[in-house]
Amino acid sequence: MFSTELFLQTLISGVMIGVLYALMALGITFIYSIVKMINWSMGEFYMIGSYLQYVLVAYWLGPDLWYLAVPIAAAGVFVLGLALEPILIKPMFRQALERRDEYATVVTIALLLLLRNLAIGLAGPNQYSPGSTLPTVMLGPLPVAGASLAASLCALLAVALFYLILKQSWYGLALRAVAQSRIGAQTAGVDVFRLDQIAFGIGVALAGIAGALLAPVFLVYPANGVVTTVKGFEIIVIGGLGSIPGALIAGVLLGVVESLGAAFVSAPYQNVYGFLLVLLVLLLRPTGLFGERGRQA
């Protein structure tokens, strides 16, 4: 049954969740831009971010200082990414491999299984929540959990900060150079392997931030990154691989389409609407809404 109030509520809900999905997509697309590989284990870094947030809030900082826990959790995931990249990813570039993409797929899927099962073994099967003392807020006609609103706003802040660093800092310039031409950047004296490591760390840290922000909203458990990973990949297809504005806009679009579809068409097919959008974009604009055709020598 249609009502303007229900429509507005659903729209707002979709926008908010879309911003958070976009953060995941940003991590995936950023890693791809620099390292030229898809990290299939992004959901597990989201999961690690959520567990770190829970531990920091539940055992040290308390729910009132959740905003301090988020950057600490993100830093933890960043450091983990920095540590894993030289072991797992770098060897693919050090040697001249014919099937580098396939190796990347196998390695990151194996990492996905390892991290998820380690989480089950170490943390157990129960769901946790760091809790939130933020009050419910009215966004127009929609009551929104304070934690959800804070998560969406912090996600936007993270995206803005990330964009700023990419555009204004030397590291950002170097990263963009590597994304444009790896060999060209290397010729100019940029240590591309070091940048790969940093880019991987930043990419997974973005997923970790999403996990930390969503911990009080979507709970903390070993498989909580699965759905957001799928959404992340849908978004990069819709928005265009390698496009930051594309990731944000596509994230919001996906969130809105899924929410409106679930509310006004049929709820059990909520995830299907996103895939239908993916198919539509692939048919009409295969490179994504903001993607560009690549050129390779």
Next chain:
Amino acid sequence: MNPSKIAIGLIALAGAALPLASVRADDTVKIGLEVPLSQPGDAAAGQLIRRGAELAIEYINTEMGGINGKKAELVVQDSQGRPEVGVAAYRKLATEDKVIGVTGFFHSSVNIAVNEVANEIGVPTIATQASAADITAKHFDIAFRTHAIDPIRVEAFLEFIKKKGYKRISLVAETTDYGIGITEEMVKQNDAGKFGLELQKIGFDHAATDLTPLLLQVKAFKPDLVINIGVGAPLDLMIDQAATIGLLPDTPMLISYDAPVRPQFWQLHPKDGAGIYFIVYYSPKEELSDIAQWLTKAYQAKYNESPIYSNLNGFGDVAILAQAANLAKSTDPKAIVHALETGKFKTWTAAPVTFPRADGVYWHNWSPPILIVQYTKPNQDWRDAELIVQHVGAAH
């Protein structure tokens, strides 16, 4: 380092980190336990059932003298709550581990899929906490159950609804065999019993995390009662998100199974849990059997908490399989099936369990009573929850 070696090493580590089956020993009789130990299954429930089952093995070996003179051994497989994984796990248990029976089933969709294969292989299954009618309705010789079935559960729901005078009911159900089964049974019994209820039926994918759009629809419907038919994480997400949009606490919510008895419940819902209605499967005032009293002491000593229904039934089902093998004086699956059908077995309740070849969905079924209780204040122990309805099904 060679990338292929890295990949192989990671895969090996990933496999090693997976939940393992118990270490085998020669000269033992094996009992299979198939439970969800990882998502998307309700892994918390799987762990609780497993705890009870492990203590049952200890009971069998120390108090019962083993099975046919041999030590009992538990072989555990993770179903992940997915039918295809469950079927593969059952095949391994039945054909490689040569278990005498497989129990522990929690997810109806897994149990239904496994029973199709079990009907060919012949090793019996006992559903520990899976309630869809089809598990036993197909009258497979190998299918047994010691849990409330959907028709009885829905009878309890309707008794509760009638008592409260509710008319508009929202059924928010995951699109699994469990969720769809309960929804269809509600529609059927509402029509047959002429309850005159106005039912809103909303389904959602078990893996969904954002349930707000559905709950907004529920709120717009203005129901007298919301029945939360999610299992595991979706159940908790629904409570949280319903509270956020103001659906709770103004609209009562009934949880379709006993998840709120777990200690975790109050950690997740410190404020929103008060007022929730939920199912439990035995009254705290009910007299438990001597083996249940053994379990209670052992469980308390090991885990520093009292056992709940999942532990009790997991314990009971493993003990039943051991008793069946002793009664049959054999580990042959056909002999075990015959013993299960004809014998009387001790479990955690004072009354013995039997598995008659009854009509319809009551085939090979023993059902505990269903109680609907309500938490009336935060951090309340489930034993102190207010009793609203105590329902005993027709076949009990």
